[in-house]
Amino acid sequence: MKTIKVHERDNVAIPVEAAPKGTVLEGGLVLREDIPQGHKIALRDLAEGEAVVRYGVTLGYLLKAVPAGGLINEHTLKAAPTPELDGMAWGTDIRTDLPAAPVATFDGYPVPGERFAGTRNILGIMTTVQCVSGVLNVALARMKAELLPRYPHVDDIVALNHDYGCGVAIDAREAHIPIRGLRNLMRNPNFGGQIMLVGLGCEKLTPDKLLGPDELNADNVLILQDHKGFHAMTAALMDMAEKKLEVLEARRRETLPLSALCVGMQCGGSDAFSGITANPAAGYASDLLVGAGATVMFSEVTEVRDGVHLLAARCTEEATAKKLAAEMRWYDEYLAEGGVDRSANPTPGNKKGGLANIIEKAMGSIAKSGRAPIVEVLSPGEKPTRSGLVFAATPASDYVCGTMQLASGIGVQVFMTGRGTPYGLAPIPVIKVCSRSDMKDLWADLIDVDAGRIATGDATIEELGTELFRDIVDAASGRKKPWAEQYRLYNDLCVFNPAPIT
Numbered sequence: 001m002k003t004i005k006v007h008e009r010d011n012v013a014i015p016v017e018a019a020p021k022g023t024v025l026e027g028g029l030v031l032r033e034d035i036p037q038g039h040k041i042a043l044r045d046l047a048e049g050e051a052v053v054r055y056g057v058t059l060g061y062l063l064k065a066v067p068a069g070g071l072i073n074e075h076t077l078k079a080a081p082t083p084e085l086d087g088m089a090w091g092t093d094i095r096t097d098l099p100a101a102p103v104a105t106f107d108g109y110p111v112p113g114e115r116f117a118g119t120r121n122i123l124g125i126m127t128t129v130q131c132v133s134g135v136l137n138v139a140l141a142r143m144k145a146e147l148l149p150r151y152p153h154v155d156d157i158v159a160l161n162h163d164y165g166c167g168v169a170i171d172a173r174e175a176h177i178p179i180r181g182l183r184n185l186m187r188n189p190n191f192g193g194q195i196m197l198v199g200l201g202c203e204k205l206t207p208d209k210l211l212g213p214d215e216l217n218a219d220n221v222l223i224l225q226d227h228k229g230f231h232a233m234t235a236a237l238m239d240m241a242e243k244k245l246e247v248l249e250a251r252r253r254e255t256l257p258l259s260a261l262c263v264g265m266q267c268g269g270s271d272a273f274s275g276i277t278a279n280p281a282a283g284y285a286s287d288l289l290v291g292a293g294a295t296v297m298f299s300e301v302t303e304v305r306d307g308v309h310l311l312a313a314r315c316t317e318e319a320t321a322k323k324l325a326a327e328m329r330w331y332d333e334y335l336a337e338g339g340v341d342r343s344a345n346p347t348p349g350n351k352k353g354g355l356a357n358i359i360e361k362a363m364g365s366i367a368k369s370g371r372a373p374i375v376e377v378l379s380p381g382e383k384p385t386r387s388g389l390v391f392a393a394t395p396a397s398d399y400v401c402g403t404m405q406l407a408s409g410i411g412v413q414v415f416m417t418g419r420g421t422p423y424g425l426a427p428i429p430v431i432k433v434c435s436r437s438d439m440k441d442l443w444a445d446l447i448d449v450d451a452g453r454i455a456t457g458d459a460t461i462e463e464l465g466t467e468l469f470r471d472i473v474d475a476a477s478g479r480k481k482p483w484a485e486q487y488r489l490y491n492d493l494c495v496f497n498p499a500p501i502t
């Protein structure tokens with residue numbers, strides 16, 4: 001039976017299927033016991049206390065000796081200590097030999113004054129408070145029915161509803177995080193620089209916190225309390241939307257260098273195959289994109305924390321490594337204030353699927369960042385200032401990560417999943433990649449790319465990564481619509497708010 005070993009230094013591997021005791025693996029190794037799908041076996045005799053190495057890093061130390069062909073799981077392993085944040089070595093693993101991309105351009109919508117181009121042409125309507133959403137949603141339905149058909153070059157109208165704004169401690173220490181998130185979210189390149197902000201009139205999140213002085217006017221801001229009743233409100237909303245649609249209608253796609261594209265990577269519902277199929281394929285696609293000048297961001301602080309030293313080694317500057325450490329420390333303290341730590345992250349499903357601990361999960365998660373150097377680290381919702389691979393610190397929660405990456409300017413998100421999710425984001429295309437072929441069989445019309453072919457030997461990481469790269473460029477260029485976009489499966493936007501609500 002075929003086994004998968006990730007790194008040359010690994011002393012464990014994973015059989016591609018569940019296998020009974022006595023099974024002979026490729027290379028002649030015989031299984032000493034029954035091995036569930038996705039679980040690790042020792043490739044040689046390992047002594048008590050010996051390090052178990054997967055992805056080239058130590059997952060932990062053996063609580064008892066395990067012979068070659070024996071099972072290693074969370075019960076036989078003492079987790080390796082958490083990497084220290086102080087004094088991490090940086091710049092010691094800078095790869096310049098990134099693979100060459102098959103194409104260097106895409107067809108996007110340029111945005112004046114912005115680095116990144118849009119991948120869709122959408123009117124995004126931001127709100128300052130949840131109270132206005134009922135009225136806005138009624139108006140939105142009318143806009144889509146009555147206005148949108150008259151603007152054939154506009155793809156959609158999206159209400160950027162969120163639950164921040166009312167009763168929030170607006171001067172709290174961390175309030176700048178949700179405020180920055182919302183401010184940048186409404187400036188995602190898919191909205192073409194058009195501002196339409198709907199407020200109630202008494203909320204803490206006042207329009208001046210989201211707009212600059214030159215933007216703060218009646219052309220861009222509509223306050224419901226200034227209007228005489230529901231019908232006047234909806235008429236005013238329709239009127240403002242129409243003016244914005246007239247401007248957006250003039251946008252056209254242009255062939256642009258990939259440096260105008262920003263792609264987000266995320267995973268959710270991971271299993272033991274995520275780290276050997278879907279995430280490495282995404283990592284290879286990321287390397288192709290970065291090599292061609294694009295910006296790629298990956299996130300999910302709790303899922304990289306145990307591999308932070310590996311990321312620091314890939315930082316091109318000391319200041320970048322220091323910001324990486326600062327973001328990790330901030331999140332350690334944020335979790336500690338809630339009485340938990342990141343070991344709360346792995347789920348029973350993760351463990352059943354063969355992930356022994358958060359370290360192993362983190363190594364699989366990091367694989368989606370490929371091998372490119374890290375040129376910048378962003379606080380939640382910040383916009384990148386450099387091209388290349390960027391770590392954008394966000395929670396791992398799927399829709400919070402998605403919302404904050406949207407704020408950071410992504411035009412496409414690639415979402416790797418083991419267990420499956422119908423996840424989607426209204427403002428951008430989301431390409432879903434599954435880690436196992438049986439997931440694709442189950443959800444053939446929800447999963448876009450089957451990375452399980454890597455486990456079965458039907459494709460290499462490089463082949464699948466190149467295919468995914470082409471899918472990303474095609475989705476960005478509007479030539480392909482992922483399933484979630486075709487069916488309009490859109491999650492709510494959820495801005496990260498670590499600050500108190502009063």
Ligand code: CA
Pocket residue numbers: 266267268300396397398401
């Ligand atoms: Ca996630």
